[in-house]
Amino acid sequence: MRESKSVQGTLLATPAMLWMIGLLIVPLILIVVTSFGQRDPDGNVIYTFSLHNYIRLAGIKTNCGDGAAVCFDSLYLRILVRSVGLALATTLLTIVLGYPLAYYVARAPARRRNMLLFLILIPLWTNFVIRVYAWIRILRAFDLLYTPQAVLVGMVYEFIPFMILPMYTSLEKIDPSLYEAAADLGANSLRTFLKVTLPLSLPGVVAGTLLVFVPVMGTFVVSDILGGKQFELVGNLIQGQFLDARDPTFGSAASVILMGMTLIVMIIYTRKFGFGEEVAIT
């Protein structure tokens, strides 16, 4: 009886496992293998084991022009730093702007709550690129088009629903009797917020952060369309290597570094805040 259940479980998991192995694990391995290769003049990959793509990414050059044997060029590191900075800024802004809204929706009467959630989701039904094109007109009116601020505005706009919804889920789950208890015990509203609401909603903030930070690191549509392509991000760099530069090996190396950096940031973050787990009320 138990055995047939586990067989059933295996069978149920098989399609998803095959999907993951075929479309996630295998491509990932290919990317890693390719990143150690070299490109021939026509852009074909020669599979060797060479670290030159990583050396190039790190900015170490042997051909410096000024006669020095080795020199340092921070070009690609600057792109990485800019991408991380933009991802952090976007995450922070979505929290700051999204939290009050999530709070408002969670505290609204049940019928209105669904309506409000619905309104938050509606924009997601429209193709994102079309919505970004609409932003061109808005930003042009404020003379902000093709500036770094425009990129940040577009990023926050794109990702704010992914911050609001997990925060809302956390906030909505808070038992109203906790507020009553806090009031009975004489806490004012600020104290109630700091001691009850905020700690209990942190799991939502953490989950939202993971959902916003990670995709922002790799995205490039917004910087292309609203930034006038002036601001290279890791996403642009990788795309350019696979298409214009026809150098899949360097593009793969950049992808590996991007994944590695994202993973490190996530590990540090989840070590500190957990993976969106319950936080005890202190």
Add this chain to the structure above:
Amino acid sequence: MLKSSRIIWLGLVLLVSMSMTLAACGGGAAPATQTPSAAQPTQAPAEKPTDMPQPTEAAMEQPTEAAPATAAAPSGAFVSKPSGKTTSSGFECPEPQPKLDVQSTEVNLFVWTEYIPQDAIECFELVYGVTVNRKEYSSNEEMYATLSAGSSTYDLVQPTDYLVGLMKRQDLLQKLDHSKLPVLATFDPNYLNLEFDPNNEYTVPYQGGTDAIVYNSDVIQEAPTSYADLWKFVDAGKLLSLDDSRAVIGATLLTLGYDVNTTDEKQLAEAKAKLAELAQGITLYDSDSPKSALIAGDVDLGITWTGEAFLAAQENPAIKYVYPTEGAILWQDNYAMPKEAPHPDAAYAWMNYTLQPDLFFLMLRDFPYTNPSQGALEFARDSALTVKDADGNEIAVADLYQAYTESPITNTPPEDLKKGHRIEDVGAATPLYDQIWTEIKQ
């Protein structure tokens, strides 16, 4: 107790739906509202521009002489015959000459966005009873990546000149059977037998064009005449650049007196330093639809190509196009047949019919680039027909011809064609160009 997994699941569902949205946008490449443009040209002679087999005046006499020259049409002038079929826009399809024998029931095109008149597609379907499947791309590299990944779906692609050599080397194209391409006789010989494909073994010309200087004369008082003049406008800061490393680095190399296809590292380093100055003033890098930013006034001058400049000038006549004294960059898009094309018979019929003068002239109306078909230009010049424009208004075909020849944007003056430069594949130096480009856009 709140289940943290719930939050994560909700989040993951959202993330997946968002990824799909993004994926649907073609990985972020801009949407399909672009003009074909082109990528950059190439594959040309490394020799001096003057040695190049340049397209010259032949097909493009000056407008004023052209109209009266009607009577002197060349012998064997093309005579259009009606097919009795009419498209949804009311265009009367001509009869194919000759009508080829086609067994296939479909033809798969992989072509530039906004580059084939809808009437041409409908006529082909009506006349041959063959379904036309069209997939579009907005950069040569996108098409090349698809084909080199082993796609054997497509019957015809439209590589720009510089890509043809690479595609031949990679064995992606098949040789064309000229006995099945009588339409080649209607082309201006100046666009045939070019360096990138001697004797047109692999390609048939489609449209040509240039990369040159565009500016808004309402804002820019002192007209630029050379690429070098662009550097005077850095402080004003409203410069437009193609998002194309080869074209823009190439233009910079020309200001320094070097070859557009140089692989000399010193020359490239010099060009990089010079281009970095220009980049301070560049507001927009766009190879998708630079006309929008030009018309809206987001940018005032810069480097762009033929079709965008022509369409922008139609919207705002103050927008001018200038061939730089260093010589413009020339390009040509072509039809080519992938090695594994599943429906070659339909592909030959498609090329013969849609490039036939009495159908191909529609490009003058729909996508005005430089037209290499002498037959189509002569047909339009002598035509008494009217067609409907995009707004549904009747417009005389002869007027289309006149607008084409009168515009120096489409009808590049012969001396500028002679001075022009073609971009070639630089092979092993590609990463060098790419790195300069990445660095410039910092």
